[in-house]
Amino acid sequence: MQKYTIVVCDHIHEAGLEMLQNDKNINFIMAADEDKEKLLTIIESADVAITRSSTDVDAKFIAHAKNMKAIVRAGVGVDNVDIAGCSKEGIIVMNVPTANTIAAVELTMAHMLSCMRMFPYSHNHLKLDRVWKREKWYGYELKGKKLGVIGFGNIGSRVAKRAQAFEMDIIAYDPYINPSKVTDLDMVYTKNFEDILSCDIITIHTPKNKETVNMIDVAEIAKMKDGVVLINCARGGLYNEEALYAGLTSGKIRFAGIDVFMKEPATNHPLLDLDNVTVSPHLGANTYESQYNIGVQAAENAIAAAKGISYAHAMNLPIDESKIPPFVKPFLEMGQTIGFLETQLNQSQIVTIKVSGQGEIAKYVDSLATFVAVGAMSQISDNTINYVNADFVAKEKGIKIETEALLDSTVYKNLITIKLTTAEGGTTTISATIFDDNVFRIVSIDGFDIEVALKGDMIILKNQDVPGVIGNIGSTLAKHNVNIADFSLARNDKKQALAVILVDNVISDDTLEELLRIDACSSVQYARL
Ligand SMILES: NC(=O)C1=CN([C@@H]2O[C@H](COP(=O)(O)OP(=O)(O)OC[C@H]3O[C@@H](n4cnc5c(N)ncnc54)[C@H](O)[C@@H]3O)[C@@H](O)[C@H]2O)C=CC1
Numbered sequence: 001m002q003k004y005t006i007v008v009c010d011h012i013h014e015a016g017l018e019m020l021q022n023d024k025n026i027n028f029i030m031a032a033d034e035d036k037e038k039l040l041t042i043i044e045s046a047d048v049a050i051t052r053s054s055t056d057v058d059a060k061f062i063a064h065a066k067n068m069k070a071i072v073r074a075g076v077g078v079d080n081v082d083i084a085g086c087s088k089e090g091i092i093v094m095n096v097p098t099a100n101t102i103a104a105v106e107l108t109m110a111h112m113l114s115c116m117r118m119f120p121y122s123h124n125h126l127k128l129d130r131v132w133k134r135e136k137w138y139g140y141e142l143k144g145k146k147l148g149v150i151g152f153g154n155i156g157s158r159v160a161k162r163a164q165a166f167e168m169d170i171i172a173y174d175p176y177i178n179p180s181k182v183t184d185l186d187m188v189y190t191k192n193f194e195d196i197l198s199c200d201i202i203t204i205h206t207p208k209n210k211e212t213v214n215m216i217d218v219a220e221i222a223k224m225k226d227g228v229v230l231i232n233c234a235r236g237g238l239y240n241e242e243a244l245y246a247g248l249t250s251g252k253i254r255f256a257g258i259d260v261f262m263k264e265p266a267t268n269h270p271l272l273d274l275d276n277v278t279v280s281p282h283l284g285a286n287t288y289e290s291q292y293n294i295g296v297q298a299a300e301n302a303i304a305a306a307k308g309i310s311y312a313h314a315m316n317l318p319i320d321e322s323k324i325p326p327f328v329k330p331f332l333e334m335g336q337t338i339g340f341l342e343t344q345l346n347q348s349q350i351v352t353i354k355v356s357g358q359g360e361i362a363k364y365v366d367s368l369a370t371f372v373a374v375g376a377m378s379q380i381s382d383n384t385i386n387y388v389n390a391d392f393v394a395k396e397k398g399i400k401i402e403t404e405a406l407l408d409s410t411v412y413k414n415l416i417t418i419k420l421t422t423a424e425g426g427t428t429t430i431s432a433t434i435f436d437d438n439v440f441r442i443v444s445i446d447g448f449d450i451e452v453a454l455k456g457d458m459i460i461l462k463n464q465d466v467p468g469v470i471g472n473i474g475s476t477l478a479k480h481n482v483n484i485a486d487f488s489l490a491r492n493d494k495k496q497a498l499a500v501i502l503v504d505n506v507i508s509d510d511t512l513e514e515l516l517r518i519d520a521c522s523s524v525q526y527a528r529l
């Protein structure tokens with residue numbers, strides 16, 4: 001029985017662990033309590049790893065992940081996953097995007113209310129210091145305050161809805177959404193970041209990336225209202241931490257609610273010394289409900305990925321399967337087969353692969369190009385080529401992948417054309433389509449119109465269009481006991497001909513050389529699909 005190893009690098013819910021334990025095909029290793037060096041040796045045998053924010057998937061991790069097919073990030077943020085590094089090694093990165101949304105939303109509200117009422121401080125005053133001093137703890141109300149929401153995705157939009165229930169006025173900044181997502185909720189949408197800076201309370205819910213790090217820095221804080229309240233339950237560093245500290249000590253920022261830090265664990269962070277901050281140790285996802293959902297979904301997705309069944313929420317695959325119409329899939333498969341065929345026909349260093357799509361398929365030409373590249377390189381690389389690393393490997397090998405989308409249709413509803421060029425100047429151009437019978441059909445080779453199924457052992461022979469060639473081909477193949485399964489012929493107006501011969505046997509080099517010696521024959525190529 002085929003066994004796959006799944007390593008769990010951080011703590012996930014028992015329900016997820018049980019699923020891994022109970023699957024007969026899964027060899028499950030719990031490594032959440034192992035030290036980091038030991039973890040690196042454990043992952044060497046892993047097919048899939050499940051991680052949370054405590055495990056950095058960095059160059060060191062990837063170097064040890066020699067057998068790894070996929071990483072499942074049991075949560076949303078992948079800022080601690082080197083996605084480009086994973087792609088280069090063909091490792092699929094998946095996350096579990098919505099299972100902890102509500103937990104993070106509610107923690108954001110808790111921080112907002114805590115900041116407004118200084119709740120942890122009044123609580124400690126009574127509980128730890130045993131002081132009953134009601135006059136010390138006057139806070140503010142959320143009602144009527146203006147809330148600026150940066151990032152209106154799963155979490156930001158739900159925070160906004162809850163804040164609306166508190167009768168706050170919401171203004172949202174998110175350049176990547178349709179404004180109606182905000183305005184339909186009777187909230188204000190802005191493209192002007194300055195509008196956010198004029199709010200009473202600002203909360204951020206973007207991913208952490210080059211564009212969003214230090215999104216709130218010294219200059220932005222200077223433009224804010226005196227006494228502004230800032231919340232960050234997304235990622236440390238979206239608010240520049242030094243600027244945040246300076247703003248809190250000067251009193252410009254009245255209070256901040258912080259769940260996340262640049263460097264975690266953050267037990268010595270300067271923000272912890274301030275009395276106008278509420279903090280939590282990255283607890284956004286820490287509810288039983290969310291951890292149950294994440295644990296189960298992470299385990300399910302890891303098992304499916306280990307078995308090669310599906311890659312839910314893959315972030316570095318060229319296609320999102322849920323977003324492509326069914327007619328596209330066979331074209332992708334056919335493109336990969338043509339890539340494989342053209343490499344065999346040329347047997348020389350590839351320099352360019354140009355992939356064109358005509359008709360509806362043109363919209364998917366980039367995904368198609370990745371599939372063609374996988375097919376073209378599958379026999380010429382020591383690395384395992386897959387859809388994740390194909391573009392990287394092509395770049396490394398100096399192969400240029402070009403695409404062309406021609407939305408106007410040809411006589412065919414959908415047509416793909418793949419032209420492969422080698423360093424010696426050789427080229428092969430094949431166009432193909434699929435009709436309702438679902439057969440992969442070549443309709444043109446190097447400008448010769450021909451109709452032949454894309455399958456089997458194939459000889460492509462070019463010759464001067466003179467009498468006797470077909471007979472000679474037949475007798476040569478018969479002499480070598482080769483049975484012809486199909487013979488298609490095309491001619492052009494330059495008195496040249498091209499034959500595609502599908503054969504039932506493997507063809508020897510001797511046979512190919514003898515075919516090339518036939519009078520008027522100019523080239524013979526052979527491929528096995
Ligand atoms: N504290 C915790 O434990 C948790 C933190 N998170 C973090 O919360 C954040 C939000 O998560 P989700 O809402 O699930 O993600 P999401 O992907 O649903 O939403 C992110 C939103 O940010 C927007 N965005 C991206 N770049 C932007 C920019 N430059 N300016 C303004 N908006 C921009 C996107 O268009 C998107 O609408 C992420 O950083 C995630 O890692 C998520 C779960 C738990």
Ligand SMILES: O=C(O)CCC(=O)C(=O)O
Pocket residue numbers: 052053054074075076077078100282284285
């Ligand atoms: O549990 C975790 O890993 C933290 C959750 C989180 O930050 C996320 O899902 O982005």
